Amino acid sequence: MTPPPYDVQSPSVTSVITLLTDYGLEDGFVASCHGVIISIAPQTRIIDVCHLVPAGDIRRGAAILAQTLPYLPAGVHIGAVDTASASARRSIAVEAGNRVFVGPDNGLLSWAVMAAGGARAAYEISNTELFLKPVSPTFPGRDIYAPVAARLCMGRKPADLGPEIPLDRLLLLPPPTARIGEGAAEGEVLSLDRYGNVQLSVTADDLATIGVHVGDTLAVSMGRRQITMPFRDTFAAVPPGNLVAFTDSAGKVAFAVNSGDAAQRLGLPPGAHVRLARGVDI
Amino acid sequence: MTPPPYDVQSPSVTSVITLLTDYGLEDGFVASCHGVIISIAPQTRIIDVCHLVPAGDIRRGAAILAQTLPYLPAGVHIGAVDTASASARRSIAVEAGNRVFVGPDNGLLSWAVMAAGGARAAYEISNTELFLKPVSPTFPGRDIYAPVAARLCMGRKPADLGPEIPLDRLLLLPPPTARIGEGAAEGEVLSLDRYGNVQLSVTADDLATIGVHVGDTLAVSMGRRQITMPFRDTFAAVPPGNLVAFTDSAGKVAFAVNSGDAAQRLGLPPGAHVRLARGVDI
Amino acid sequence: MTPPPYDVQSPSVTSVITLLTDYGLEDGFVASCHGVIISIAPQTRIIDVCHLVPAGDIRRGAAILAQTLPYLPAGVHIGAVDTASASARRSIAVEAGNRVFVGPDNGLLSWAVMAAGGARAAYEISNTELFLKPVSPTFPGRDIYAPVAARLCMGRKPADLGPEIPLDRLLLLPPPTARIGEGAAEGEVLSLDRYGNVQLSVTADDLATIGVHVGDTLAVSMGRRQITMPFRDTFAAVPPGNLVAFTDSAGKVAFAVNSGDAAQRLGLPPGAHVRLARGVDI
Numbered sequence: 141m142t143p144p145p146y147d148v149q150s151p152s153v154t155s156v157i158t159l160l161t162d163y164g165l166e167d168g169f170v171a172s173c174h175g176v177i178i179s180i181a182p183q184t185r186i187i188d189v190c191h192l193v194p195a196g197d198i199r200r201g202a203a204i205l206a207q208t209l210p211y212l213p214a215g216v217h218i219g220a221v222d223t224a225s226a227s228a229r230r231s232i233a234v235e236a237g238n239r240v241f242v243g244p245d246n247g248l249l250s251w252a253v254m255a256a257g258g259a260r261a262a263y264e265i266s267n268t269e270l271f272l273k274p275v276s277p278t279f280p281g282r283d284i285y286a287p288v289a290a291r292l293c294m295g296r297k298p299a300d301l302g303p304e305i306p307l308d309r310l311l312l313l314p315p316p317t318a319r320i321g322e323g324a325a326e327g328e329v330l331s332l333d334r335y336g337n338v339q340l341s342v343t344a345d346d347l348a349t350i351g352v353h354v355g356d357t358l359a360v361s362m363g364r365r366q367i368t369m370p371f372r373d374t375f376a377a378v379p380p381g382n383l384v385a386f387t388d389s390a391g392k393v394a395f396a397v398n399s400g401d402a403a404q405r406l407g408l409p410p411g412a413h414v415r416l417a418r419g420v421d422i
Numbered sequence: 423m424t425p426p427p428y429d430v431q432s433p434s435v436t437s438v439i440t441l442l443t444d445y446g447l448e449d450g451f452v453a454s455c456h457g458v459i460i461s462i463a464p465q466t467r468i469i470d471v472c473h474l475v476p477a478g479d480i481r482r483g484a485a486i487l488a489q490t491l492p493y494l495p496a497g498v499h500i501g502a503v504d505t506a507s508a509s510a511r512r513s514i515a516v517e518a519g520n521r522v523f524v525g526p527d528n529g530l531l532s533w534a535v536m537a538a539g540g541a542r543a544a545y546e547i548s549n550t551e552l553f554l555k556p557v558s559p560t561f562p563g564r565d566i567y568a569p570v571a572a573r574l575c576m577g578r579k580p581a582d583l584g585p586e587i588p589l590d591r592l593l594l595l596p597p598p599t600a601r602i603g604e605g606a607a608e609g610e611v612l613s614l615d616r617y618g619n620v621q622l623s624v625t626a627d628d629l630a631t632i633g634v635h636v637g638d639t640l641a642v643s644m645g646r647r648q649i650t651m652p653f654r655d656t657f658a659a660v661p662p663g664n665l666v667a668f669t670d671s672a673g674k675v676a677f678a679v680n681s682g683d684a685a686q687r688l689g690l691p692p693g694a695h696v697r698l699a700r701g702v703d704i
Numbered sequence: 705m706t707p708p709p710y711d712v713q714s715p716s717v718t719s720v721i722t723l724l725t726d727y728g729l730e731d732g733f734v735a736s737c738h739g740v741i742i743s744i745a746p747q748t749r750i751i752d753v754c755h756l757v758p759a760g761d762i763r764r765g766a767a768i769l770a771q772t773l774p775y776l777p778a779g780v781h782i783g784a785v786d787t788a789s790a791s792a793r794r795s796i797a798v799e800a801g802n803r804v805f806v807g808p809d810n811g812l813l814s815w816a817v818m819a820a821g822g823a824r825a826a827y828e829i830s831n832t833e834l835f836l837k838p839v840s841p842t843f844p845g846r847d848i849y850a851p852v853a854a855r856l857c858m859g860r861k862p863a864d865l866g867p868e869i870p871l872d873r874l875l876l877l878p879p880p881t882a883r884i885g886e887g888a889a890e891g892e893v894l895s896l897d898r899y900g901n902v903q904l905s906v907t908a909d910d911l912a913t914i915g916v917h918v919g920d921t922l923a924v925s926m927g928r929r930q931i932t933m934p935f936r937d938t939f940a941a942v943p944p945g946n947l948v949a950f951t952d953s954a955g956k957v958a959f960a961v962n963s964g965d966a967a968q969r970l971g972l973p974p975g976a977h978v979r980l981a982r983g984v985d986i
Contacts, residue, residue, distance in 0.1 A: 156460065158453070164898035165447070165729070168772030169953075171722070171753040175776035178720065178749060182777075185460060189453040195899050196963070208450030211564060212457035213464075225940045225963065277938035279953035282775060334446035335477050374559035376507045389451075389561035399478070399507065438742065440735070447729070467742060471735040490732030493846060494739035495746075616728035617759050656841035658789045671733075671843035681760070681789065 155181060155293035156215030160189040160205050161281060162196060162222065169279075173218075173286040176272065180290035187212060196222040198248050200410070202313050203330055206251035207390040209239075216289040217252065219243035220281035231265035231284050232305065233298045240298055242285045247313030254315075259307050266302035316341035317413075320349050324417040329408050330392065336401030337375075338408050339394045342416060344387040347371070352418045358385050359419030360395075362408060368419040369395070385416075437463060437575035438497030442471040442487050443563060444478060444504065451561075455500075455568040458554065462572035469494060478504040480530050482692070484595050485612055488533035489672040491521075498571040499534065501525035502563035513547035513566050514587065515580045522580055524567045529595030536597075541589050548584035598623035599695075602631050606699040611690050612674065618683030619657075620690050621676045624698060626669040629653070634700045640667050641701030642677075644690060650701040651677070667698075719745060719857035720779030724753040724769050725845060726760060726786065733843075737782075737850040740836065744854035751776060760786040762812050764974070766877050767894055770815035771954040773803075780853040781816065783807035784845035795829035795848050796869065797862045804862055806849045811877030818879075823871050830866035880905035881977075888981040889914050893972050894956065900965030901939075902972050903958045906980060908951040911935070916982045922949050923983030924959075926972060932983040933959070949980075 157177055163169035170191050177184055189208050193201040201221035209217070214237070223244045234241045234249060236256035241249040242265070253259050265284060268275075270291050272283040288301060318327040318341040327342035352358060358371045369383040375396035378384040383402065388394040393416065395402045408414070439459055445451035452473050459466055471490050475483040483503035491499070496519070505526045516523040516531060518538035523531040524547070535541050547566060550557075552573050554565040570583060600609040600623040609624035634640060640653045651665040657678035660666040665684060670676040675698070677684045690696070721741055727733035734755050741748055753772050757765040765785035773781070778801070787808045798805045798813060800820035805813040806829070817823050829848060832839075834855050836847040852865060882891040882905040891906035916922060922935045933947040939960035942948040947966060952958040957980065959966045972978070 158457075160450075166754070166756045167897055168724075168753050168768045171751055171772050172775040174751050175722075175772070178751065179775075179777045182749075185464075187453055187456050187460065189450050190448065192448045204450045208453050208457070211454040211461075213461045224938055276951075276953040277940075278950065282953065333449055374506055376559075386560065387558075389558040389564065440739075442732075467746075469735055469738050469742065471732050472730065474730045486732045490735050490739070493736040493743075495743045615731055656788060658841075668842065669840075671840040671846065 155184045156187060156213045157181075157184050157289045157293060158187040158189050158212055158215060158217045159191070159220075160193065160201060160208075160218065161191050161220040162193040162201065163191050163220070163281070164195075165191055169282070172279075172282045176282055176286040177290045180287055181293040184290060184293045185215075187215075189217075193221050196225065198222050198246055199313065199316075200331060201248050202251040203316075205249070206255045209252050209255045214238040216240045216242060216292050217249075218281070218285045218289050219248045219252070220285060221248050222246060223280050224278040229311070231280055231288075232262055232310065233265055233288070233292075233301050234262045234310070235260045235298055240289075240292055242289050242292075244280070245311050247311045250310065250312045251315070259310065261298065262305040262307055262310055263298050264302040264305050267300060270296070270301065318342050318346060320346055323350055324415055325350050326413065326415045327393075329410050329412045329414065331410055332403040332408075335396070336403040336405075337388065337394045337396045338402050338406060339388055339390070339392050340414055340416075342393045342414070343391050344393060345391075347393060347416065350416075350418065352416070354387075357419040357421045359417045360385075361415040361417075362406070362412065437466045438469060438495045439463075439466050439571050439575060440469040440471050440494055440497060440499045441473070441502075442475065442483060442490075442500065443473050443502040444475040444483065445473050445502070445563070446477075447473055451564070454561075454564045458564055458568040459572045462569055463575040466572060466575045467497075469497075471499075475503050478507065480504055480528055481595065481598075482613060483530050484533040485598075487531070488537045491534050491537050496520040498522045498524055498574050499531075500563070500567045500571050501530045501534070502567060503530050504528060505562050506560040511593070513562055513570075514544055514592065515547055515570070515574075515583050516544045516592070517542045517580055522571075522574055524571050524574075526562070527593050529593045532592065532594045533597070541592065543580065544587040544589055544592055545580050546584040546587050549582060552578070552583065600624050600628060602628055605632055606697055607632050608695065608697045609675075611692050611694045611696065613692055614685040614690075617678070618685040618687075619670065619676045619678045620684050620688060621670055621672070621674050622696055622698075624675045624696070625673055626675060627673075629675060629698065632698075632700065634698070636669075639701040639703045641699045642667075643697040643699075644688070644694065719748045720751060720777045721745075721748050721853045721857060722751040722753050722776050722779060722781045723755070723784075724757065724765060724772075724782065725755050725784040726757040726765065727755050727784070727845070728759075729755055733846070736843075736846045740846055740850040741854045744851055745857040748854060748857045749779075751779075753781075757785050760789065762786050762810055763877065763880075764895060765812050766815040767880075769813070770819040773816050773819045778802040780804045780806060780856050781813075782845070782849045782853050783812045783816070784849060785812050786810060787844050788842040793875070795844055795852075796826055796874065797829055797852070797856075797865050798826045798874070799824045799862055804853075804856055806853050806856075808844070809875050811875045814874065814876045815879070823874065825862065826869040826871055826874055827862050828866040828869050831864060834860070834865065882906050882910060884910055884913050887914055888979055890977065890979045891957075893974050893976045893978065895974055896967040896972075899960070900967040900969075901952065901958045901960045902966050902970060903952055903954070903956050904978055904980075906957045906978070907955050908957060909955075911957060911980065914980075914982065916980070918951075921983040921985045923981045924949075925979040925981075926970070926976065 275283040380399040557565040662681040839847040944963040
């Protein structure tokens with residue numbers, strides 16, 4: 141996963157913390173994290189990336205963080221999904237590009253780290269002096285990640301957080317499958333958005349590699365089903381109610397129904413396997 | 423639609439950007455916009471007006487923006503609803519009062535522009551130097567509106583954005599119907615809020631014009647149905663479970679059930695026609 | 705309800721306003737409050753505690769505010785739940801610790817005031833010079849609480865808001881029941897969170913008092929049902945699918961199902977009576 145070639149500069153942001161969690165918005169969980177950050181680092185700017193990651197859905201959280209990252213100013217990026225389960229293992233801080241990622245060592249951060257250019261150094265967050273006290277076993281976001289991120293903004297170095305971790309010991313989330321074969325690109329459904337668009341792990345560049353370009357027709361195989369649809373610049377290029385493939389705002393191939401809901405129409409859940417090839421023009 | 427006579431001063435806000443979208447909160451879309459703004463204009467204050475406008479519902483978005491505007495400090499006001507569909511046509515910046523509105527030329531901004539005193543000048547946003555690159559055809563909020571708004575906060579003038587547009591070429595959303603006839607005011611359901619209150623396009627001033635005042639009884643015709651209800655200061659003025667009409671916080675006449683849900687009770691969808699007259703006191 | 709012994713300092717936050725409401729996120733209501741605050745006090749930092757308190761659910765709002773408070777920097781804390789109903793009575797400002805609470809005199813603020821160390825002084829907010837004009841009878845959050853809180857941040861004193869109220873005249877919400885008897889602790893379900901965890905009014909300290917410690921087995925009586933479950937540090941300490949009791953991040957005893965939904969499994973609504981005793985180890 142390479143970062144898109146968007147050029148966003150960060151002229152003079154002194155300290156930014158971004159937050160991605162599965163805490164939801166029906167409680168005070170997110171506010172607790174904001175409060176801790178502001179109490180420790182009052183000038184820090186906080187950006188809420190997303191708090192409605194489905195509870196425990198590490199892959200969805202990883203995808204949102206990695207796809208949003210190119211548009212976020214450099215800063216400390218907290219991820220907190222499935223943190224209270226055994227998956228969370230230990231808390232880590234990973235340096236990549238001009239960013240520091242803070243969260244559980246469960247793979248959540250790994251796609252964003254790759255999008256930022258790959259890990260340069262990683263640390264186990266174990267210096268309890270930097271934590272809230274006591275630490276609740278079920279809320280590291282508030283008691284560990286938030287105060288640690290705030291203290292990084294106040295001048296602490298990642299190396300102060302705890303012992304360095306060899307980079308090959310970090311848990312990496314398997315990247316979404318995307319294979320380019322003989323005239324076909326295979327991948328999986330990455331996510332469904334609120335408009336019912338179906339985002340694939342296949343990119344526009346993958347399609348170009350197999351010779352499919354905007355204006356062509358796509359032959360799509362999903363399990364036993366086979367359909368064709370036009371590949372266009374945007375879903376608005378087809379009549380309302382029609383299926384279309386387009387390159388979405390994250391550079392991925394996505395299926396849409398103009399003024400409709402492709403997820404519902406196609407019944408494709410996240411993880412479903414999809415095969416794309418050049419189809420006969422309609 | 424005239425601005426309510428609330429008196430909110432803005433003593434020393436240097437730069438404020440407000441955001442109203444139909445992006446939802448389940449993705450990183452809103453955060454992308456925040457990130458772009460902060461990357462370009464780090465000191466800008468961002469106010470999220472609403473991101474749960476139903477996807478593509480331009481009228482609902484226009485109503486929320488116009489009704490919230492009198493309480494927002496002067497600044498750059500981004501609206502992004504239905505931006506990827508053909509309706510969006512071109513991107514515009516409209517100057518009105520001490521505000522600049524940025525968004526699609528699909529009518530979304532028009533009610534807020536009126537609430538701000540009417541358009542003084544409008545520009546087609548076409549200066550691609552000010553955009554992110556590349557521009558995704560489906561995400562002008564992130565790639566066009568956000569960077570343009572941020573650059574306006576950093577000193578760019580609306581005239582730098584592109585060619586001026588004659589004001590009579592802007593697409594205006596038809597205002598909600600509200601007619602005052604012989605002893606009756608007619609209008610439509612503007613919106614239903616989370617409490618189940620039914621907001622009409624008829625204002626308290628309209629009722630005064632036909633001689634209906636707080637304390638009177640309203641005769642309400644909805645299609646073939648006819649009911650009466652008291653017109654009071656607030657829904658708390660009637661016993662729990664009772665229907666009541668009152669002037670809501672946006673100056674509109676609204677139906678409510680004290681401690682209940684008027685939308686459910688009456689089954690009135692947005693756009694439904696309603697006729698109000700003075701009723702026989704109960 | 706004593707404040708948890710977490711140690712969060714607030715080194716140099718000049719002015720913070722926090723907002724807890726039942727306004728929802730589908731309208732511009734929250735943004736109106738932000739806009740009013742920023743218009744009057746442009747440097748103020750705003751923390752959104754929660755806006756999805758179920759409409760009119762004063763106890764739920766009170767619980768969220770009190771449990772989040774220890775993590776919020778000192779400031780002005782606005783609560784606005786059920787404000788348009790008769791319950792709201794009058795608007796009050798209550799000083800407690802280094803905080804000021806602003807909202808309706810309907811009990812909403814009372815648990816947070818206790819968590820802040822108890823009321824030191826209270827005032828009826830009646831100085832209309834400090835309000836927006838006109839005041840909508842259904843939106844004191846925007847027209848009264850927001851401008852008053854902003855003016856407190858700009859140097860106004862609580863005593864400027866209106867006449868002092870004897871502390872014994874404030875409406876107090878009955879604290880959630882929690883009784884410690886002979887070898888048993890009784891309480892009620894306080895809330896269900898998005899993960900399906902069932903939070904009780906019983907604290908870990910209450911369990912210690914009756915001799916139940918982490919590692920023991922709990923005998924739980926709910927109406928006629930009796931079950932046992934392990935009492936552990938965290939829900940991750942039991943196999944997926946298993947019931948467990950643990951001390952949650954607010955210091956309360958909670959039931960969970962590891963990787964599951966205890967609220968659904970147990971069918972316990974808020975307010976349900978629960979009795980806990982030491983069980984025979986499994």
